[in-house]
Amino acid sequence: MFQNRIKTLLTERQPDHFLWTALKQGDRRAFAELYERYYRTLYNYGHKLLPDAVLVEDAIQDLFVDLWRIQQNLSDAESVKFYLFRSLRRKIHRLATKENRFLSVDNSSIQLPGDTTPEFQLTDQEHEQQLTQQLAQALKQLPERQLEVVTLRFYENFKISEIAAIMGITDKSVRNTLHKAMTHLRENARYLAPFLGLLWLLLRTHGL
Template identity: 60%
Template sequence: MDQSKSHEESLWQTFKQGDKAAFGQLYELHYRPLYNYGYKLLPDAAQVEDAIQDLFIQLWRTRQGLSEVVHVKFYLFRALRRDIARLSSRNRHFQDINPEYVPADDPGLYFFEQEEQEKLLTLKLMRMLSQLPERQLEVVTLRFFENFKTEEIAAIMGISEKSVRNTLYKALTHLREHTRDLAPFMELLFLLSMIGELG
């Protein structure tokens, strides 16, 4: 078993027993990934922060009745998506991603050598991502930014695995056609998606 996942499971078990320190560690460990994902669904910092806080408050209140969790990150992402969907439905559907938002943990940063070039290329990629349809953007985010597998993405979004694969393919095809200067990076994404299907 992956060591980090084993550590998360251990924290989860300790948290369920009422350990506030373990609860705090879970919050610190997952807050930033949850915020980055939530902000893509709903680009309103205050509402995303509130949704995350409400999620963890609810977890603490219901900790004794929570089920066993094998993949804590998966559990939290699915719960946050459900909460944000409920919150967004009061206003309207999920809003578009903020085109100026560039997550600090963007994996594209690691594929280029010079810092200034990295920033420019990454910003261009994020702007292209912002133009994707809502569902395509979410699938790309979960697959490449959060490293979820196809079956996990399907469960988080409540769609079939076939729909996930088709949506991912459409998104990557669109990005590859409209980001010629990012061709090496896009080819790598295609390769990673194929490896993910085989793994």
């Protein structure tokens, strides 16, 4: 009866935890839906860590093969996205080590969140677009670890504790890195002060 209920729920787009539960029950459609739902965002994140399409794709494939292989032993995931990001980073790290490669953040594809994001709306649309482009350029100048933390926090909306777990560092290190990133942007892109103020306000709002 439980499996029938899950299959019925899968006929519509369902929250991640429904798919995760169905996957643990061996539902292939749930597995396929999770793959389709997260492949692109996982690839984008992985490619920032290691700009090698083949290795990143191999890491994603290995990750999902493992998910299906150990489906019955999977623990409950409060955040499926967090689980997948953390697992992918570990996979890529292992593959990079095996290939004698180093993880880095590919900042050539940095883009800001959509203009419709409330935190980034300014009164003058043309001025906002200009600031958006300038901030994107400024972000490319950040050190790799700072850029990764900013990417996970602002682009993927992970919490501080989740970023720490994904990167294998402490909460304090994440906060310090975010602070250094903001300081770096303030010092090296003073013309962005109004925009950075909104980012800083967002950090404080979330207790960072």
